Amino acid sequence: MANNKLTTDETSSTELPSDPPAPRREKSLARVQAVPWLLFIGMMALAAFLGWRAYAPDDLGDPLATSLTAFEKRNELTVFSASLSPVVASTDSRLFGAIKSRQVAVIPAQVNYTLNMGAVDASRLRWNEANDTLSVQLPPVQVGKPNLDSARAQYLREGIWITSDAQDKLTRDNTRLAEQQAVKQAANPVLMDLARTAAKEAVYQNLAIPLQVAGYGDVKIQIRFDGEEESQ
Template sequence: MITTPDAPPAERRRALARTQALPWLLFIVMLALAAWLGYRAFWPRGGGDPIGTTIVAFEKQNRLTVFSAQLAPVVAAEDSRLLGFVKSRQVAVIPARVDYSLDLSKMDRNRLAWNTATHTLDVLLPPLSVGTPNLDEGRAQYLREGVWISREAQDSLSRTNTRLAEQQARQQASNPVLMTLARSAAKEALRQNLAIPLQVAGFGDVTVNARFEVEPAPTAR
């Protein structure tokens, strides 16, 4: 509003007050806009939705290694040359490590259930993945038998034993005892990885119950 020199003093004071207040109004509007943008950028997607917060936590780590087993396959291979007149045998002990992991990219809302009354999150986990055995042939131990073992025969024996050791390590890694240990480790890892983000998001003291598809569902109480 434009005031003339002959305008009443009261009117001039009101116009001056409105002019001085305008920068503060703009500042408040900009501050509110910045706060809203910050909320959208840093608050977990889904806002107050614990399932949405959990999905975000899964997205940050698509594959989670939960357990590792140290194995020591003992294998043996034989080689025959010169029409069977030259025979050799090699026994090998080859240390191996096998990792067990969860593919969290398979997790979706259908695998999650939230109980508001008890602050409990039930999680149905995808099947545990058993990785390819990592053979440590630098620490392998060999016992060779034969009157004369050529370089070609030795290489053939080593290749065969490496293949057999990998097969045996896969079989050992899938035995029920190790699978039970790996599943227990996976459930404990999921509890730790999910409880903290939910607490930070403001859901309080959260209980996370995790189970695999091969395990029975908990009975209702």
């Protein structure tokens, strides 16, 4: 967080006579010249509005087709990301157990949660024309493969003598364990709820804007996942 001796100088000045006021005739002339242009612009805007009212189609099209277009723009949508720090440990034994070593590792991991937008077809959409409501049923959120940041990993090794082969094996084992642990942590119900909430918000934005552009206005969008009860 970012955490002034003020001096004043007294100066004398001589008042000069102010300039005479600018003639108002030029301002009045400018206003008179601008009136025809303002009237012309106003008439053009009115004509455009009346033309749109006269020739705009009463049927805006199929809202389901408009919504499906929003889904078809991308097959996979990353809706959430979690930073995890799995703590794992592995052991190594050599020379019939005479030389033992152990390694504890903390390996930061990044896990993305994605939504398969390509799986959303017309069967997952329903339009209620009576109350302008679009109902959407989404497939489950998928947990991606953890991206381990080995450059920021921290290791604690124990053993009287740790050979290079033993150290490499301990690191490989801990990397595998860290990936498994990250997948388990990412499936935590709290993180999954956050991912589903983020997915609903992302899908809402992907649907609301195209529907507004198509002329449907502020429609109501109800989004749920497979297995969730539909809100009334």
